[in-house]
Amino acid sequence: MAEKKTEIAPLAARDDAMLESLFAAAKDAPAAQPSPDFMARMLAEAEALQPAAVELVAAHPPRSGPLMRLVGMLGGWPSVSGLTVATMAGVWIGVAAGPTMMQSDLGASLLVTTDETYLAALDASFAYLGN
Numbered sequence: 001m002a003e004k005k006t007e008i009a010p011l012a013a014r015d016d017a018m019l020e021s022l023f024a025a026a027k028d029a030p031a032a033q034p035s036p037d038f039m040a041r042m043l044a045e046a047e048a049l050q051p052a053a054v055e056l057v058a059a060h061p062p063r064s065g066p067l068m069r070l071v072g073m074l075g076g077w078p079s080v081s082g083l084t085v086a087t088m089a090g091v092w093i094g095v096a097a098g099p100t101m102m103q104s105d106l107g108a109s110l111l112v113t114t115d116e117t118y119l120a121a122l123d124a125s126f127a128y129l130g131n
Helices: 002-028 036-049 066-074 077-103 105-111
Strands: none
Touching: 066 077
């Protein structure tokens, strides 16, 4: 292990000396500036390659009927579609679970008035009994 460190140290010192000499030569050299002829040719070529301006066409104004205003108030179409899906899921669950719910303990507690009934104002006329 010690042999590797001794081998690297002379290389690093030699590389550092070479870099220092290159930096010193770069400091002494005059700053390289492109010739005015070269700059004129480069700018002419760059202007030739610039894309032409595209004529802008006015977009159609958005519709502003009552439905669109309602959709805008609700947060746009993504929000309205989420509300629609939630509503349809609620209707489906209500229709599909109606008879089953009335046969369970929860459905029976809604129909029977006892001290434990939370919705005491409901009677049989409000229940979906699906004969």
